[in-house]
Amino acid sequence: MKKTSSHSRLYSWLLLGPGVLLLTVMLIIPMLGVLPFSFGERTSSGFSGGGFSFDNYVRLFTDEYLRGVIIRTFVIAAVTTLLALILAMPMTYFISRSKPRLKGFLMILILFPLLAGGVVQSIGWVAILSSSGIISQWLQSSGVIDRPLEIMQTPQTIIIIMALIDLPMIVLAIQSSMDSVGDSTERAAQSLGASKFRAFWTVTMPQIMPGIVAGTSLAFVLTVNAYPTPVLIGGSQVRMASPEIYSIVTRDGDWTQGTAMALIVVALSFVIVGVYAKLMSQRFDKWRR
């Protein structure tokens, strides 16, 4: 039992202090600082032309183009996360049941794309997938196709590439839960006649659910907010939120619309993840019974 004396409460605040201070000063306040812009009137000279209206927010729902960007971003993020999860499960399982040395090595290998950073990864993929890239040239020279390969700047390509980038995160999240569940319970279920898959599904899955929810939520949000990959790979054909906001602000000079969009995106991600987590925990409780 933890004793929370007033002493440790004080220490607690002291220890949390620097972190919370940093977050407040460098995140919360600046974001609140640009919030007023979103209610202002558009101006080409400055951030906001003053006034107060919800026009910019309304436009996000009524304007076909803007609405499209937002919907596209969230849909792509959802599909990406799902794909990443589907790929992550077998991989995590495999890694989890591997011998320790192999495990450590595999974990590093898995983390590698994540740590390489979006910029380097995307540059590599551009070299591979662009219409004047390696695969395109190879396919053309071997006669398989007669025109340059057009798979860049499509939603499918972005989804796959971002799923690969999100993958490590989900593996990480599920990994330790899967480890702690261990073989023995599953084996026990199998010895009682359950198939391997059934054993996994009924025994292991429920226990790693929290990890899955945490991992997928994180991956989802990171994908929604992604910047270098959508820019380099999606280009102008697949417009996602972050590059679009940046473009609205810098190319169009419209801070009012840009900030409104940013805030809606943040709000929507919170809501979606919140609902998702709630739903999952309800189902998960049911499942456990």
Place this chain on the structure above:
Amino acid sequence: MKTQRPLLGAITLLVFVISLLPVPVLIWMSLFNQSYLVVPPVGGYTLDWYFQLPMQRELFGGLTYSLNLAAWTAVFSTVLGVLAAFGVRLGAVKRSGLVENLMTLPLTVPNIVLSMALYIFLFRLGDMIGLSLIGNFYSLLAGHVLITLPWTFRLASAGVLGLSEDLERASLDLGRGRLQTFFRVSLPLLKPAVFSSAMLAFIFSFGNLEISLFLVAPGETTLPVAMMQYVETRLDPTVAAMAVVQLTLIVVLLALANKLFGFGRTFTGGLKQ
């Protein structure tokens, strides 16, 4: 179980190969003896691009600046993360949910928007108090610590969670003060978590684009910013070579971390005592 392993293994291998594909491609490209991406390379291969890297002022300057920045970020971010993790542990349990959400906040905001908002905020604040808060190393560092904090806090929390209270209690019972207990008992047990936090913070800081874009000082640049700008106008072996250098650095760091602190093991439950 046994008969399914080959299938799982195959899937794992396939996904690995695909997700790591950019690496050999970049390495290959960096050796082309021509500045265009034509395969097979018309002019053969060369290592020249690597030797010429130090002369690429922007890219190479970005490399050294990023290294330095990442190192400092790792230090501060880990410290703050560990402190916060302990703070949560010491305090009332019901706070922890809120704190966790707070700590994850930087990830939920599009970094590019945050970067712009920070610039505006810091500039105006600086204006009000008469100091220049913009375009210097410290605000850039603060920005990097901010966005790596979710990761260091998370890892540190996991580590702190695995700390057994009994050992601490024993130490306290034996007459050691709280602070001593912290340094002599808790911290050493946290070593893997601390070092993997630092490593992660380093690598994420090194690779960050959006925050650096606005906060880096005039006359300086970070590697991702320099690379992004480079590929706006061309995609040639030079930038591929730089990417390979960056990747090599990461591999070396990871290998070192694994050797010295069992980095790989950290993620495989090696924290449990």
Place this chain on the structure above:
Amino acid sequence: MKKTTKIVLGAAIAGTLALTGCSTGSGPNEGSDESRLVVGSFGGDYDSFLKSFVDPVFREAMPDTEILYSSGDTATLKTKLLAETGSERGTFDVVQLSDKDMPAMKEAGALLKLDPSKINNWENIQESLIDDYCVPHIHSAIGITYNPEIITDEITDWGQFFDPDFASKAGQWERWSDYVFYGAAVDAAGGDPGTDLSPGYDTATDAAKLMRPYGTSTQIKAGLISGEIAALVNTRANAAQWSAESGQEFMSVVPDEGTREYVSSSCIPANSQNVAAAYEYLNAELDSSAQQGFAEKMFYAPTVTNVELDPALHAAISLSDDEAKRIYTPDMAAITKAMPEMGRLWTEATR
């Protein structure tokens, strides 16, 4: 063993920090002051050329002033400039603005009104380019660029460009999409389109549906060079650059109906902290040797008349007298206000 490892590691880290720490400079800097000049520019090649050609001239006038180039592209620069407008001490002393960005910055009050007496080469600036707030640095005509190997007819006017047959062989970079709209407006007006480009919208979007869109300049360059597209609308300078790079010869045509130019200007922010040095930098940019360097390396035409160019170069990048008559002075403020709409039309048409 463990202790030694720790010490070695500690030393290594300290060493790395020390080595790379040299680049952090000396703590918080004060924007700029007497000894520094901060230039915000386009990045990439442009900056390299500024450093090669303008810096030396500047240093002759002010040898003790440090020149710092802000990294980041135009988008970042505009945001920062805007964020700093209205306050007394800004980060930048000189900013390079394209013709699209200048009106907004002027309107925001970010720029300093120039004192011609401080600019050495003021009298020699081409009349059509003179502006109160900025000195024109380089310029080039925006025309139809095409590959004569693929398009064997001689192309002379916008009408030909917007012909569906031709348009389907053409491409355009998103960031240059407004050039197509301008051309369409000229086509619709039969001449100078004035402040309203909308008569040309239909022609432009029809063509856009047939043209191939590109997301980066690298890609469109590769597209033209590889023959993926046979034409686009961009500056004569770009056409010359890409010709030089690829060894092919791309034609750049100033259409019969006329067109406008692209101008890159240098301005001084109103809150610059080193105005004297800023003026010197502008002088250096307008110096004939610097102008010549840009002409030779970047293929943009000089904006001052007292520059001696090699006749062949002059023919390739500058305008003939005949062509010069067909250049209109655009109302950039009006064009920039129409940009968001044109951008949307473009994106939708090229989906």
